[in-house]
Amino acid sequence: MLRSLLTRLTQGHRTIGYPRQAPPALSDRYQGRPYADTSRCPNGCQACVQACPVNALHTNNGQLEVDLGACLFCTDCQTACPEKILEFTPEFRMASRDRKGLVVPLAEKGAITPEAFSREIRRLLGRSLKIRVVSAGGCGACEADVNVLSTIGWDWGRFGIQVVASPRHADVLLLTGPVTNNMELAVQKTYAAMAEPKLVVAVGSCAIAGGPFAGHQSVRGGAEQVLKVDLYIPGCPPHPLSILEGLLQSLNKIKH
Amino acid sequence: MNPWQDFTNAESLSQEHVPLLRPDDFFASVDKLLTSTRAVAYFARPLGDSQELTAVFADDAANRLLTARTLVTETQIPQLSDRHPQLHRYERELAEYGLLSAPNLPRLRRPPLVGDSEEFHPVPGEDVHEVAVGPVHAGVIEPGHFRFQCRGETVYRLEIALGYQHRGLEAAWEGGPNARTRHYAETLAGDTTIAHTSAYARVLEALSGTRVPLRAEALRALGLELERLANHVGDLGALASDTGYLPTASFCGRIRGDFLNLTALVCGNRFGRGWVIPGGVAFDLDKPRAAELLKRLDVLTKETTDAVNLLWSTSSVLARMEHIGTLTREQALTLGLVGPAARACGLVRDVRFDQPVGMYRFQQIPVSTYDTGDVFSRTYVRWLEIQKSLTFVHDLVKNLPSGALSAPVGALKPNHLAVALEEAWRGEAAHAAWTSSDGKLARYKVIDPSFHNWTALEWALKGQEISDFPLCNKSFNLSYCGHDL
Incomplete structure (x- = not known):
């Protein structure tokens, strides 16, 4: 007991200060926009x-x-x-409420900020957003970097965001992977089991456009082939910061 | 005399050097060889009107691989998995390709289930009930379906149906290499990017006769060990979480991220994307970066040691792990287990030791084993491996060989077979490829370590309480996408 308390003391407080403070330093070789x-x-x-x-x-x-x-x-x-x-x-910082917003000139720089969800959605879900994650193909990397957001380093519980086990409890269906043919039914059933109002967030290039598997016969080629998508967060996989930033911007929780 | 051709890891053979045996001789020798070797690859490709079946076995004691092939014209081949369960999944896969038809072999990658129990093997009896889980699970994990046959809390049988992640990868490789093929290797299992991309690169290098510079080999080994460290540390955290011990769960969850950030320090991506390319590596570890890496590694070594050692001094954690999900050494041999799961049953089995390639031919890493075969053993072996990897990385970065980062990869030799094995963090990742007469990839076969180990999870659950499943599952932590391809 004493030892675990001592270790707790030496491990320290590790939750990032973002978005109130600057984001943690990324690798100088990080590949962003x-x-x-x-x-x-x-x-x-x-x-x-x-x-x-x-x-x-x-x-x-x-x-x-x-x-x-x-x-x-x-x-x-x-x-x-x-x-x-x-x-x-x-x-x-890359996220968009509509698919076209991700097609941008190569000669432009800077953040791509999504429009906030409607006032009604923010009123209902702004302080408590429950997410059901469904992995529908893909490689597991997006899932890993979504998972990271629940760890103490990121702690998206600070913003009332939480992963839930049942679609009945969920406000958001967060989809990763290109939606394989073998997962299409499960994706549709999960969505059908959610109560209104419900949102769909596509995380990663697979869920947005099929990723490296685009055009394969065994995949549908992205979430929007199956459901209407409310927020797109690009990356392969998106950095946890990109996912957090995209969600917080959509909830209008970042004041610059 | 054994007619099979022997060769080494990451070597290529021309078609005429891969012995073509008559089917009877082939299957008889497979049956005989599997008593002393293990199956690395067992796959088919269409050749004219028939199917060509290629087998690659590992003779670990001799540090050699063995191969032979046969041409099959009928739709039926002898089912050897009855005698050699390690062939079970290979034979199911062949059945899926329509080559081996046997009514009692279910397909490996099944379509979605709509509550249909007939596909499974029910246990008869009045008190027996079925529990169906998945494909969508409670946490943030990949899809798969688990079907338990229980009496009370006791699991009599567990069947695992996979295939939900099937993206048609092997077929997509055919006709390559092209702009996408490296990305297939990187994303076939996103937590095993370095291992699979290295194996893919070695296949191309073997087929083109490319010599990879030593510095590139050292940097590949660095990437592979960082990948192992991040995943093992993450697994220890997840295992702590499933035993209800939150301090280590919290610490390791964070420390895992810091190991991923070490990978990003070198290549910009937390999962090692872009690090390995055919011919070598794409990123150098310059002196300041090496110093930064060592500095961070020292801090992480201390933090990991403190966090993990809490587990071994907490009796409630040990009580939860010991004698749960036990596999014997014999079962591990029978199933052809690989990786930490095999080593936790006392098997000295590690590609880095048995079939070393690249840097591991120069800088050895001891094989970490433990022999109780339970959840504790699989947990403890990971900790042993973490310590060995930390020392290895430290020594490696301090003594990086100089030289180029990559060598150009030329055209692939036509009608050749190449096989490359890497010790991924879950165990052996095997890639095998046949080229066509015009030097393109004609058949590309990937065997993720999970392919060997999923059956072990089914076996480990026999006689356990159903509530032990999450913990057992975590102790294997197998890949769905790597299996489904």
């Missing part, structure tokens, strides 16, 4: 577009755009760039 000064692109160069394993890059009216929902943040485009002007910035 991609950026390139596309005015320096050589004429007709498509090296990054061709290198992308999931076709997340494309040209729209002569402007390079990246679909952050499909992006694996894998740096294959960065490696392929002959001018070395493509970089992955430390920007972790």
